[in-house]
Amino acid sequence: MTATSDYDSGVKSTRPVAQSDRIFGSLTLAAAVVVLLVLLGVFASLVMGAWPAFKEYGLPFLWTAKWNPVTDKFGALAPLYGTVVTSIIAMVIAVPVGLGIAIFLTETCPRVLRRPLGIAIELLAGIPSIIYGIWGLFVFAPFMQSYIQPFLIDTLGHVPVIGTLFAGPPYGIGMLTAGLILAMMILPFIASLARDIFQTVPPMLRESAYGMGMTRWEVNRHIVIPHVRTALVGGIMLSLGRALGETMAVTFVIGNAHRISGSILAPGTTISAAIANEFTEATTPIYTSSLIALGLVLFILTFIVLAAAQWMLKRMKQKSGA
Amino acid sequence: MASMTRRKTINAVMMTLSTGAAALGLFVLAVILLYLLYKGASALNLSVFTQDTPSPMEPGGLRNAILGSVIMSAIAVAIGTPIGILAGTYMAEYGRYAKLSKVIRFVNDILLSAPSIIVGLFVYQVLVVSLGHFSALAGSVALAILVIPIVVRTTEDMLRLVPDQLREAGLAMGWPRWIVIRTVAYKAAMAGIVTGVLLAIARISGETAPLLFTALSNNFFSLDLTQPMASLPITIFQFALSPYDNWQALAWAGALLITVAVLALAIVARLVTSKKEKH
Numbered sequence: 001m002t003a004t005s006d007y008d009s010g011v012k013s014t015r016p017v018a019q020s021d022r023i024f025g026s027l028t029l030a031a032a033v034v035v036l037l038v039l040l041g042v043f044a045s046l047v048m049g050a051w052p053a054f055k056e057y058g059l060p061f062l063w064t065a066k067w068n069p070v071t072d073k074f075g076a077l078a079p080l081y082g083t084v085v086t087s088i089i090a091m092v093i094a095v096p097v098g099l100g101i102a103i104f105l106t107e108t109c110p111r112v113l114r115r116p117l118g119i120a121i122e123l124l125a126g127i128p129s130i131i132y133g134i135w136g137l138f139v140f141a142p143f144m145q146s147y148i149q150p151f152l153i154d155t156l157g158h159v160p161v162i163g164t165l166f167a168g169p170p171y172g173i174g175m176l177t178a179g180l181i182l183a184m185m186i187l188p189f190i191a192s193l194a195r196d197i198f199q200t201v202p203p204m205l206r207e208s209a210y211g212m213g214m215t216r217w218e219v220n221r222h223i224v225i226p227h228v229r230t231a232l233v234g235g236i237m238l239s240l241g242r243a244l245g246e247t248m249a250v251t252f253v254i255g256n257a258h259r260i261s262g263s264i265l266a267p268g269t270t271i272s273a274a275i276a277n278e279f280t281e282a283t284t285p286i287y288t289s290s291l292i293a294l295g296l297v298l299f300i301l302t303f304i305v306l307a308a309a310q311w312m313l314k315r316m317k318q319k320s321g322a
Numbered sequence: 323m324a325s326m327t328r329r330k331t332i333n334a335v336m337m338t339l340s341t342g343a344a345a346l347g348l349f350v351l352a353v354i355l356l357y358l359l360y361k362g363a364s365a366l367n368l369s370v371f372t373q374d375t376p377s378p379m380e381p382g383g384l385r386n387a388i389l390g391s392v393i394m395s396a397i398a399v400a401i402g403t404p405i406g407i408l409a410g411t412y413m414a415e416y417g418r419y420a421k422l423s424k425v426i427r428f429v430n431d432i433l434l435s436a437p438s439i440i441v442g443l444f445v446y447q448v449l450v451v452s453l454g455h456f457s458a459l460a461g462s463v464a465l466a467i468l469v470i471p472i473v474v475r476t477t478e479d480m481l482r483l484v485p486d487q488l489r490e491a492g493l494a495m496g497w498p499r500w501i502v503i504r505t506v507a508y509k510a511a512m513a514g515i516v517t518g519v520l521l522a523i524a525r526i527s528g529e530t531a532p533l534l535f536t537a538l539s540n541n542f543f544s545l546d547l548t549q550p551m552a553s554l555p556i557t558i559f560q561f562a563l564s565p566y567d568n569w570q571a572l573a574w575a576g577a578l579l580i581t582v583a584v585l586a587l588a589i590v591a592r593l594v595t596s597k598k599e600k601h
Contacts, residue, residue: 100343128528245437
């Protein structure tokens, strides 16, 4: 584009103009490097903070279920389990509903409502997670305790095999409640992302399919979704990254119990909830270090998920030639 | 090929399900917002803005928390915006074809969605442990780290939309690149960059996790940046989990204030760009 300018060619000019350009150029470069350093800094600081814990417990820290601040015995398994279980519950509910909303917005919805509804969902995606948390604590958890959980225990609780998932008393709070709150929180995010992705499908493709006599569902199932598959998976993984690391929506309703229970109605904890609840109360250095080690595990987990999401979304961008 | 009736039935079922999903989703989200409005509005009064956070069961308000949130967000934006705009400028202008830009774009997208509690842990290690105490400044830096990736992303995207001919016209006048960028590119991309900053403010004004162990909280009115400072999200967190009615009421009032602020910022951000599109 502007390969002849002094900055690009690297020609050392004594003109003051070129010098000021070099200064501004270096300034922007420095700022860009700051972004890089922040991520490296996050990683380095977590590794350093987690070092005492890993030195003490070794790699078995990852699959030890004990979490006892009194005897200073710590392991990551219970919060890791809670993180994975709540995220799975959230994704199982939010992905189909979110895709349904996206299909509704691009296909069935009356034209006059499309823009306002789309905007409403985008705005909802920006609502801070603490709002979902406080609503979950005061409204949703009591509702779960009096209606949903007793119902689940009485019905699915008696079914063999899956019955253990719904065993135990209705606490109200617990992993299912946390997973459902997470689902509500990421729902607008998934829906608006999926809608944006669906809209990248060339109208020509849709119209040709309709011209062949396909029904609306068939067009979406066989044309639209396959066309944007990679990006859709990328978008879903982006939402998964959010669910894994979400703190406030979960902390209020998970119960904060370091235990692994077969029942999704039981209280549990997640990595972020454990850190949020215990970090300022951690009394011994090894306790603090164990919590930072949990943070490191979460960071690596989300990094992998987010990196895979970026890669998939980028592939779609290249395919569509944007 | 399945029979026509069968295909039509499947279509009807699936389309009803998707409409049902939309109805269910919007219903749940509307229930949350309406309940928030009801609880928040009934707890909202003038003393929320004029008095500081009270002891349990005493009258009071959220003045120190609101002010703390505004101060820390302002500092975060003051730190994060210039860094974000400059880094975005590098990626779209000076380093458009550099390998480094690709790396930074990837890193930036990771930071954009990284769990905010991790950012809190990072700043705790860097600024709280080394200084020996929690501070409003540490909280601001944690929020700034959340601002930067949003601003970087929008700045780069917006600058890339500026046609090269505009830049070439500027260069043809004999201007150095930094003047072309400042007077031509920034001007053309201004609305988008402003939108990015507004969205960044909306994002951080509800962030709780990064403040938990950086700014901590403060029950008293404080403007000292080197000391712990109250903020709306942390106050909501503490008060909602307390057993006291008046604290819970204040938590709802605070939650409503944050939601209104976030929605207002997002709507303004939208107006800024849509106005630009009409030109």
